Amino acid sequence: xxxxxxxxxxxxxxxxxxxxxxxxxxxxxxxxxxxxxxxxxxxxxxxxxxxxxxxxxxxxxxxxxxxxxxxxxxxxxxxxxxxxxxxxxxxxxxxxxxxxxxxxxxxxxxxxxxxxxxxxxxxxxxxxxxxxxxxxxxxxxxxxxxxxxxxxxxxxxxxxxxxxxxxxxxxxxxxxxxxxxxxxxxxxxxxxxxxxxxxxxxxxxxxxxxxxxxxxxxxxxxxxxxxxxxxxxxxxxxxxxxxxxxxxxxxxxxxxxxxxxxxxxxxxxxxxxxxxxxxxxxxxxxxxxxxxxxxxxxxxxxxxxxxxxxxxxxxxxxxxxxxxxxxxxxxxxxxxxxxxxxxxxxxxxxxxxxxxxxxxxxxxxxxxxxxxxxxxxxxxxxxxxxxxxxxxxxxxxxxxxxxxxxxxxxxxxxxxxxxxxxxxxxxxx
Amino acid sequence: xxxxxxxxxxxxxxxxxxxxxxxxxxxxxxxxxxxxxxxxxxxxxxxxxxxxxxxxxxxxxxxxxxxxxxxxxxxxxxxxxxxxxxxxxxxxxxxxxxxxxxxxxxxxxxxxxxxxxxxxxxxxxxxxxxxxxxxxxxxxxxxxxxxxxxxxxxxxxxxxxxxxxxxxxxxxxxxxxxxxxxxxxxxxxxxxxxxxxxxxxxxxxxxxxxxxxxxxxxxxxxxxxxxxxxxxxxxxxxxxxxxxxxxxxxxxxxxxxxxxxxxxxxxxxxxxxxxxxxxxxxxxxxxxxxxxxxxxxxxxxxxxxxxxxxxxxxxxxxxxxxxxxxxxxxxxxxxxxxxxxxxxxxxxxxxxxxxxxxxxxxxxxxxxxxxxxxxxxxxxxxxxxxxxxxxxxxxxxxxxxxxxxxxxxxxxxxxxxxxxxxxxxxxxx
Ligand SMILES: NC(=O)c1ccc[n+]([C@@H]2O[C@H](COP(=O)([O-])OP(=O)(O)OC[C@H]3O[C@@H](n4cnc5c(N)ncnc54)[C@H](OP(=O)(O)O)[C@@H]3O)[C@@H](O)[C@H]2O)c1
Ligand SMILES: NC(=O)c1ccc[n+]([C@@H]2O[C@H](COP(=O)([O-])OP(=O)(O)OC[C@H]3O[C@@H](n4cnc5c(N)ncnc54)[C@H](OP(=O)(O)O)[C@@H]3O)[C@@H](O)[C@H]2O)c1
Numbered sequence: 106x107x108x109x110x111x112x113x114x115x116x117x118x119x120x121x122x123x124x125x126x127x128x129x130x131x132x133x134x135x136x137x138x139x140x141x142x143x144x145x146x147x148x149x150x151x152x153x154x155x156x157x158x159x160x161x162x163x164x165x166x167x168x169x170x171x172x173x174x175x176x177x178x179x180x181x182x183x184x185x186x187x188x189x190x191x192x193x194x195x196x197x198x199x200x201x202x203x204x205x206x207x208x209x210x211x212x213x214x215x216x217x218x219x220x221x222x223x224x225x226x227x228x229x230x231x232x233x234x235x236x237x238x239x240x241x242x243x244x245x246x247x248x249x250x251x252x253x254x255x256x257x258x259x260x261x262x263x264x265x266x267x268x269x270x271x272x273x274x275x276x277x278x279x280x281x282x283x284x285x286x287x288x289x290x291x292x293x294x295x296x297x298x299x300x301x302x303x304x305x306x307x308x309x310x311x312x313x314x315x316x317x318x319x320x321x322x323x324x325x326x327x328x329x330x331x332x333x334x335x336x337x338x339x340x341x342x343x344x345x346x347x348x349x350x351x352x353x354x355x356x357x358x359x360x361x362x363x364x365x366x367x368x369x370x371x372x373x374x375x376x377x378x379x380x381x382x383x384x385x386x387x388x389x390x391x392x393x394x395x396x397x398x399x400x401x402x403x404x405x406x407x408x409x410x411x412x413x414x415x416x417x418x419x420x421x422x423x424x425x426x427x428x429x430x431x432x433x434x435x436x437x438x439x440x441x442x443x444x445x446x447x448x449x450x451x452x453x454x455x456x457x458x459x460x461x462x463x464x465x466x467x468x469x470x471x472x473x474x475x476x477x478x479x480x481x482x483x484x485x486x487x488x489x490x491x492x493x494x495x496x497x498x499x500x501x502x503x504x505x506x507x508x509x510x511x512x513x514x515x516x517x518x519x520x521x522x523x524x525x526x527x528x529x530x531x532x533x534x
Numbered sequence: 535x536x537x538x539x540x541x542x543x544x545x546x547x548x549x550x551x552x553x554x555x556x557x558x559x560x561x562x563x564x565x566x567x568x569x570x571x572x573x574x575x576x577x578x579x580x581x582x583x584x585x586x587x588x589x590x591x592x593x594x595x596x597x598x599x600x601x602x603x604x605x606x607x608x609x610x611x612x613x614x615x616x617x618x619x620x621x622x623x624x625x626x627x628x629x630x631x632x633x634x635x636x637x638x639x640x641x642x643x644x645x646x647x648x649x650x651x652x653x654x655x656x657x658x659x660x661x662x663x664x665x666x667x668x669x670x671x672x673x674x675x676x677x678x679x680x681x682x683x684x685x686x687x688x689x690x691x692x693x694x695x696x697x698x699x700x701x702x703x704x705x706x707x708x709x710x711x712x713x714x715x716x717x718x719x720x721x722x723x724x725x726x727x728x729x730x731x732x733x734x735x736x737x738x739x740x741x742x743x744x745x746x747x748x749x750x751x752x753x754x755x756x757x758x759x760x761x762x763x764x765x766x767x768x769x770x771x772x773x774x775x776x777x778x779x780x781x782x783x784x785x786x787x788x789x790x791x792x793x794x795x796x797x798x799x800x801x802x803x804x805x806x807x808x809x810x811x812x813x814x815x816x817x818x819x820x821x822x823x824x825x826x827x828x829x830x831x832x833x834x835x836x837x838x839x840x841x842x843x844x845x846x847x848x849x850x851x852x853x854x855x856x857x858x859x860x861x862x863x864x865x866x867x868x869x870x871x872x873x874x875x876x877x878x879x880x881x882x883x884x885x886x887x888x889x890x891x892x893x894x895x896x897x898x899x900x901x902x903x904x905x906x907x908x909x910x911x912x913x914x915x916x917x918x919x920x921x922x923x924x925x926x927x928x929x930x931x932x933x934x935x936x937x938x939x940x941x942x943x944x945x946x947x948x949x950x951x952x953x954x955x956x957x958x959x960x961x962x963x
Pocket of ligand 1: 187
């Protein structure tokens, strides 16, 4: 074993960073044995230098992250600050100074992944980010390496623990969205401003990263269709139950049937109770991967939290340190397939539509005609009426999102349709 | 991209090998893009040269595997013959001639893994074997790389599809063992001689490989305690149901509570229906991994079959080819922790014991005394009696396997105990 240590600069020492530092300290001997050289925490950049940080030598703390990265003796930079800047600038500076980077930053990777990968390659260093998607669950490495000889056709997953906690609560207790959100906030599963989670931005960033890797193409956050889950109601769950389904916020990345393009989207969807994703409880994450030869694989585990996320960061840290010692690098960006990302209108799936209609003869015929005119074939219709008011629940066969949108627009123009109460996609069948 | 191809020798072209060859041919462009150089099938060794092999150039076929491996221009040898010899000799020869090896051979790896790893390291080449455990499911790579910065405490899994198919059938249809086995055989899920599967040898080989990697120690097939599932009865399933459990053949690798030793075992066990492994149907495999920082992870997918296994082989092939191009090697054997493997008697778990007893007063007191004398504390007792005969079902708290064996021996010596109908461990709680 080499005795000269590999030096690590830790940028950020919050929820994730403090756990990274703790494990690096308490498991130093194991890390050294696994890497083949001691791994030393050489500096820790934070915003508030005076904050007490248990187990961390105060001499390591600095507020000048840039100077730390530029020191010249740093082998690996671990970026767990989050957000676009200063993280992006610091990572680029790290590359310029010959350091490899391990990051947990989904926001940055889903926006600037291609440029960052190019910079890493240019400087002959590594950029690893297993922790950016689904916390502790190994996903990036299995997609990038284990399935490197296979053809991935679909990635379907629950990649946000906050929204899964909320939806699971709504499902099991009958609570409304606000009540479930309040409980998630009280228990620390939702942040004070839950927008990034409940509006699907966090899941969309992860979908972009997963799609890019799975399809060997470039998929950016902007390419991902996104719908949040704030409008899911207790009534939606009741409808889902009648269909033998539950509702999950899903990230779905698909290769088109002709293989010439891909789609990536995040939205609430009904999935059958028999689907393994239906039984993913609380804040857990789980991701299904469908590949030509491998068939259906599922990866399940804690999708966030300081220590699970740190586990993923440390796995990357060991890999990147080994590469440094071997003077090599791991697999970089693989975007050779250059598949374009199709718009949401091209996505083909099934739909569950709930309409408020006038309770009089001929309404069903009118509605059915509109579906037929737009080429959307109906699987089942359920009609419930009382006091001149009625509701009509239509479940369609597979149709493009564009046809469905056209159908819904036309339905809204029917005199007999008072309103479209909800539209939800049906997945995982 | 380099234009000179990497040359691959395929040893064996059966269920797995023929799929490896097929994918190498049909996905040649993708493989080249992912590796960074064309990957060429340079020769295929088989036993029966005259057999028609669709899609394979007959000029590539040879019966002289040794000559193929010694050719001098082979970069990677893919060994999918199986068994100890000639596979072992061929792999060693491959190393001596500078070739890296990808293998799916659990029998060989669980017996001679250490020696083979040492030989690979000596010659500066790779030995990869993701396909040896649980087919397409990425497990070796996640354990070896993703969790390299974490401390794994437990691996608990269904790693044999044949036995899971049989047990699932018994559970869902009430069939007996023989009937379920016959169906598995008819459907091609069990081989003509099912011994390796139903007696747990196959699962034990996988447990040895998983334990070695998870605990950074050496665990050989001989170190694994093994009980098959041929004696599981419909009555056992009925008892399991009464406890809210089902029965699975599990491979369990554990770090002892004091961290100073490990155990590895394969046996049928009751697990609660609420445990995710309980709902693993048919021939699927699934493995739970518990680690200090990551928490509980689960990996699920098809555990065997030509094309899923080929997917794992090809993932390794891409990795090994990349390493060849980079003139580096991936992580080798990591056995630095050198934890000893404790005997089965040291394993601590819970037990479900079914006794046939005389239906007379005082029997329960006698039986309870025997448990107490051996330090095995009873959780619940259920008594059923008719016509002077009775059965007593005892579920214990956690106790060592040695104490339980002592208890059972003493119970057999009681006049009032007519027989011990079944003993089953209870896991996953
Ligand atoms: N938390 C999770 O469960 C989780 C899961 C997966 C991925 N991630 C990702 O991990 C990253 C970190 O998340 P987190 O939850 O650990 O965040 P956090 O708790 O808010 O910690 C951020 C850390 O960065 C430091 N920091 C902020 N601005 C800085 C600056 N300009 N210069 C130097 N240091 C600065 C903060 O310093 P102070 O301590 O002085 O405030 C703090 O230590 C994010 O990219 C996040 O998306 C988090
Ligand atoms: N099948 C699965 O689902 C599965 C799953 C995981 C791992 N594995 C592992 O993969 C390996 C291969 O399994 P398999 O199911 O593909 O076996 P298989 O169908 O029996 O194929 C074995 C192949 O090896 C060839 N062979 C046998 N002896 C040979 C020799 N002395 N020299 C050259 N070639 C020889 C056979 O030639 P002929 O074609 O001429 O008979 C045949 O092509 C085993 O280690 C197995 O444990 C299999």
